Amino acid sequence: MVPNSRKSNKKDESKRRLSSTERRRLIIEAAVPLFAQEGFRGVTTKQLAKQAGVSEALLYQHFPSKDDLYAEVQRFSCNPSEELRIMLEGITPSTKMLVLLLYFMTKMIVEHVGFGGTHDPLFPRLMLHSLLDDGAFAREHFHQVTNRMVSMIQRCIAAARAAGDLVSDESDDALVFWFCHHTLVAINMYQLPLVPVMPYHGGSKDALTAPVMRFMLRGIGLTPKATRKYVQFDELAAQVEQWLCNAGKGQDA
Amino acid sequence: MVPNSRKSNKKDESKRRLSSTERRRLIIEAAVPLFAQEGFRGVTTKQLAKQAGVSEALLYQHFPSKDDLYAEVQRFSCNPSEELRIMLEGITPSTKMLVLLLYFMTKMIVEHVGFGGTHDPLFPRLMLHSLLDDGAFAREHFHQVTNRMVSMIQRCIAAARAAGDLVSDESDDALVFWFCHHTLVAINMYQLPLVPVMPYHGGSKDALTAPVMRFMLRGIGLTPKATRKYVQFDELAAQVEQWLCNAGKGQDA
C-alpha cells in the first residue's frame, strides 16, 4: 500500500523527501567530517551541499548561515554520551579504578577507541580548530564531558592516597589529572597528519599505551608496590572491553 | 642635494623604496602574525598587503602565490636559533642538567619565555595549523630544533640513571622525554584562546611551572632524594636567566 515500502529502487530512494528534522540531521552529520578536516573557512557551502547530497539552497532552508551550521556541528559533536555517565555511576573510587580509568582514557584518546568501536579522529580535529579560534567548543566539551571524568578520577586519587598507594607530597590532584590528560591529548594531536610527525610513530598505535600509562601513573605518584599490583594490562584490557560492550544495555551491568 | 636626506618627513619615509631582499623580509615578517592567528585560509592577500604596508600586486612580485608566501613564513618561523645550539654545546650531561633543561623547556613552552624576552604565542599557533594540515612544518621544526634538545636530554637521563638518581625500570628514555614535552605543549595549547579553557588557568602563568615540573620529573623517575637535591626553583630560575642573558654574546660564557 505505502508507495515507498520497496527500498530496492535507488531512484525512489534518492528522490525521497525527508522530514525537516531528518534532513537537518543528515546535513549536520555530513558536515561534521568536512568541518573537522578543513576547518570552518576550509569548507565551502558547495562542498557541504554535495556531501549532504542536496542543493546549496536547501542548506539555507535549514540553517540561516554557514556559521549557524558550523555551530550546530559543534553542538552535535560534543553531546555527552549517556554511556559514559552510566559507566561512571557504577564506579566506587579506588586505586584499582584510578588505574582503570586512566587506561580507559588512554584507549579513547590515543587509540581512538570509543563506545561504538574505533572512530576517525574527527573530534580532536574539531577541538584543535576551536582552540585556534575562540575556544568555545573546547570549553563546552569540558563542561559537558571531561569534568565528569575529572571529579571521578580526583576521587579515585583521594582513595588511592588514603589506601597508601600514593607517595605523599604536596601535589594538586586536579592539576596532576590534567597533566595526564594533556599528555594523551598531545600524543593524539601529533598523530593527526598522514605523514607521521613524531619518531615514535613508527610502530602500532597501542605500542604507546603501556609506556604512557607508566609515565602517568608515576607522575601521579603511584607507588612501585601498587603499580605491580594494579597495572596488569591484560586485566585492564578485559575490563575496558566489558565496559565498552555493556554500554547502552542499561544499568544492569 | 639628495631629496630624501631628511628623515623627519614621514611622507618621504613611507614612500622610501627598499631593496628587493629588504622588502621581501618585511612582507614575511608582517605575514607571520596574520597566518599564525588565522591560518592560511583565514587571511586574504588584501590583509597581508595592508599589514605589510604595500599593494597586493607587490606581494606577487616577491612571491609567486599566496601559498609560496605561506611556505616562506613557515620557513622563516622555524629557523633553528643559534643561541640554543651554543647553549646546548656548553652542557655536560648530568642529573642537574636534566632538571635544568626541563625547567628551561617549561619556561619556553608554558610561559613563552625565549631568548629575546617573552613572545606572543605565534609559533604554537603555526604548529597547530600545520598539524591540522599536512604536518610538514611540524616535522621540519622537530628536525631543526627539538631533536637537538632530545638527544641532550636523553644523555642527561642516561647520566642521571648512571648516578643512581632514577628509579630503575624498563621505560624508554626517548618516549619519556616526549611525554614531558607533550604535557608542556598541551598546557600551552589550552592557553591559546582569549577566554580560558581550563579551570587551572585562573592564576598566573608561572603557577603551573612547579607542579608540572614535579609531575614530569616523577614521570621520568627521579628519586625523591635527587628531587630534594636538584629541584630548587630559585636556583633554576637564576641559571635560566643567565642562559637567556648570555645568549648571543658568543661562546665566551
Added chain:
DNA sequence: ATTATCTATAGATCTATAGATAATGC
C-alpha cells in the same frame, strides 16, 4: 636604465536569496 611600486581589473569563487517545481499528507 633599472627596478620597486602602484592602480585598475579580469576571472574565479563563495555565500546567500528569489522564485519555480514537485513530492507529501490531509
Added chain:
DNA sequence: ATTATCTATAGATCTATAGATAATGC
C-alpha cells in the same frame, strides 16, 4: 494545501596579472 527541494543568479570577495608610474643607482 503544505512544504521539501531545486535552478538560477545577485552581489561580494579573493587571487592573480597587465600595464603604468616613479624612485633609485650608474
